[in-house]
Amino acid sequence: MNDNLNLNIDVMDETHREFLEILLKIQSSTGSEFVSLFEDMINHTKEHFAFEEDLMIKYNFYAKQEHLEEHENLLGEMNYFYEKSKKSPIFAKSYINEYAYEKFKRHIINIDSQLAMFLKEKM
Ligand SMILES: [Fe+2]
Numbered sequence: 001m002n003d004n005l006n007l008n009i010d011v012m013d014e015t016h017r018e019f020l021e022i023l024l025k026i027q028s029s030t031g032s033e034f035v036s037l038f039e040d041m042i043n044h045t046k047e048h049f050a051f052e053e054d055l056m057i058k059y060n061f062y063a064k065q066e067h068l069e070e071h072e073n074l075l076g077e078m079n080y081f082y083e084k085s086k087k088s089p090i091f092a093k094s095y096i097n098e099y100a101y102e103k104f105k106r107h108i109i110n111i112d113s114q115l116a117m118f119l120k121e122k123m
């Protein structure tokens with residue numbers, strides 16, 4: 001997780017750092033701690049996405065629809081694995097350990113970066 005994911009919009013970068021902190025904690029957790037951290041990650045992600053969506057609406061971001069759909073997909077996937085984690089922790093563990101970081105990294109690099117560039121001219 002040593003990639004530089006900074007977008008140079010402090011409020012966005014701070015949220016992304018928090019997300020990575022939670023993800024690191026889950027990766028080394030087990031049992032009920034795993035499930036409760038997974039819940040924390042979902043709640044954090046809901047707030048994270050809602051915050052970006054408010055910014056997109058406020059500043060009338062041109063690629064809002066595409067970004068919103070990406071958020072929905074990511075959150076849907078996260079919820080799917082969270083539900084799975086109750087019955088099949090191994091399945092959810094592999095999402096957390098092998099998949100979640102890449103997914104988020106790609107979202108930040110491909111999608112959030114467009115928003116950050118746009119916001120730099122508006123804020
Ligand atoms: Fe983001």
Ligand SMILES: [Fe+2]
Nearest residue numbers: 052107111112
């Ligand atoms: Fe985003």
